[in-house]
Amino acid sequence: MANVVIMPRQGQSVESCIITTWQKKEGDKVAVGDILFSYETDKSAFDEPSQFEGTVLKLLFAEGDVVPCLEGVCIIGEEGEDISALAGAAAAEEAAPAAAEEVKAEEAAPVAEAVVTAPAAEGNRVFISPRAKILALKTGCDLSKVAPTGPHGRIIERDINKALDAGFTTTTDKIEAFLAGTFVAEEETAAVVEAPVAAAPVAAAADDLRAYVEEPFSNVRKVIAKSMHASLSEMAQLTLNSSFDATALLAYRDKLKAGAEAVGLGKITINDMVLYAVSRVLPNYPEINANVVDNTFRKFKHANIGMAVDTDRGLLVPVIFGSEKLTLSELAAKTKEAAGKAREGKLSPDEMSGGSFTVSNLGSMGVESFTPVINPPQTAILGVCCTTYRVKADGSTYPAMGLSLTFDHRAVDGAPAAKFLKELCTALENFDLLLAK
Secondary structure: OOOOEEEOOOOOOOEEEEEEEEOOOOEEEEEOOOEEEEEEEOEEEEEEEOOOOEEEEEEOOOOOOOOOOOOOEEEEOOOOOOOOHHHHHHHHHHHHHHHHHHHHHHHHOOOOOOOEEOOOOOOOOEEEEEEHHHHHHOOOHHHHHOOOOOOEEOOHHHHHHHHHOOOOOOOOOHHHHOOOOOOOOOOHHHOOOOOOOOEEEEOOOOOOOOOEOOOOOOOOHHHHHHHHHHHHHHHOEEEEEEEEEHHHHHHHHHHHHHHHOOOOOOOOOOOHHHHHHHHHHHHOOOOOOEEEEEEEEEEEOOEEEEEEEOOOOEEEOOOOOOOOOOOHHHHHHHHHHHHHHHHHHHHHHHHHHHOEEEEEEEEEHOOOOOOOOOOOOOOOOEEEEEEEEOOOOOOOOEEEEEEEEEEEOOOHEEEEEHHHHHHHHHHHHOOOOOOOH
């Protein structure tokens, strides 16, 4: 009996995923556990193993397609089996949302649906959905280069994204003129994108110093870019820089390194210790341990601390929930598990959402001071810097560790932000006493 393989839902907030690679093609034999395809959410990558044994009879989507969660992606059964009913049902399910969106758009927003008249020589009419129109105007997508794939020749959102991936952009004036039915020169419409253009080296002589390779943003990089741009454009960000005497912290770290194994403790890093101190101070500042959503504070009851992790796929921020309830050893174990999953691409979206505050540590890279960018919709982020040596009044030196706190001045005033930073510095300077609380 044939079975339909569906796109899994990786987290409650995920509505769709992108198929990145088909590991099996039509006609291939598969066993239970074989990887069928690889796919991405906006921040994570996954491999989908087969739950069925048989032959891949039909692929319902291609590489690069955006597939709604719980939608059928392929059919597995016995070779030669009739799957017309299953394939037809899958196609109907795929078409139904688009058709419903078309009817809704026609009834609710007839003005938003712009009829685009192609050059007179072609005599074609092309329709565009409201969402696609808004996206095109927002991103500067050149509609003359878009091939419509929606119902009845409609340009839909994924068509805009394909054109953007291929680099087809233009000015807002030209887009509005095209939407209004203004004639577009034939040479401008000759190149219509049907699929994203693959990255390829620019043909150039071996000694051409201007040679380069074009590589489109990955899905993760697009999400990071969108989030960071929104963060800086929508918030009033201000950064306070401070430092603390790290003598006690480094001494305790040396003690842990020397005796951790003897008492059964795992590896505990400076970053773990900073996160521990943050988890104890953060609950004292509700506006900093918060999100801002639609001009409303969402103040968290627990310290859900995001930890910035550098990966091959880009910056990911897993969240350590309820950090203030964890011991130092428990927190260290959680951070290592989260960092490992981030680098392996195994984090679920739920593990990267719901954070109340973020810590970004560049100290190991020798950075003495920086301006971390807030992770929306949070109200603040802490940057941890490297240790430098400073001179006291008596001529002696001490190790000073820098901290950079960026906060959203719309939600947090300078005084409480400064008090948070000062209290955190005091906690880190007296780390051994903090553990006794």
